[in-house]
Amino acid sequence: MATRKQIAIGCRECSGRGYMISSENGQYARAEICGCVSECSSCRGSGAVFLENERGYRYLERCGLCGITRLKVRRYNNAKIPSKYAGVLRSDDMDPCDSDPRSQQKSQYVAMDYVKSFVDKYPEKKGFLLMGGPGLGKTRLAIGAIAQLTLQKAVECVFTDFFFLLADLRKAYSEGIPENEIIGPLINAEILVIDEMGKGKSSEWEQNILDQLISKRYNSSKKTLVTTNYVARESLPKKSRNKTEILEDRVGERIISRLYEMCTPLFIEGSDYRKSEISS
């Protein structure tokens, strides 16, 4: 893994990364700063150092030795990656059982390749809308991308599950909490992953809120990464257009047309997809 090794050269605990990832204690994957960083000789573990300018004023600045590692760890922990994906640290780290061995799917390769270059060239490329049946590794790909972006480039990312997002919105509504408290952090995140879009049919009220979320991100040119078991009309093979429930049926036309402007559509085919047609 191509992380900076200046801090922890030779550290056996973290193999020179400066942090360890664990899935223990809870809902989200966690990165912990390794002892070799927390005992930094430059800042004595505070993460910041006093510097002095030419007029003799002292000011606090991020420690040049360990500060960036601390920031990356914080970014990873703020991304709210579900703990079952704690082992996924790169976008090309696919689980072998996610891929279809019969054809080593070309579409899967194309998707992986796009996601990899999205990470490598960040922030140059558009986000992505990853469509296709269950069990083909879509969530893993998106999580690999944000794990890499947080831990290697300290980019601010947030993961959200569509189904839980709808549940949070309904709960907030019933408790009289303004919906902005739920969607505010999602609007502001530099990169937002919306996983399993379309799971749980959204009402018109929910679609309006989602539309706000997507539009505001669009207007501020923020990158959005979406996975879904449904396929949008434009990417659906012509012959199945009238037979199948499409992504637009689940979340409305406006959101999808906006997503097509913000994202590169990627469609993964696989055996699971063919067996079950397009189902959640």
Ligand SMILES: [Zn+2]
């Ligand atoms: Zn270490």
Ligand SMILES: [Zn+2]
């Ligand atoms: Zn330090």
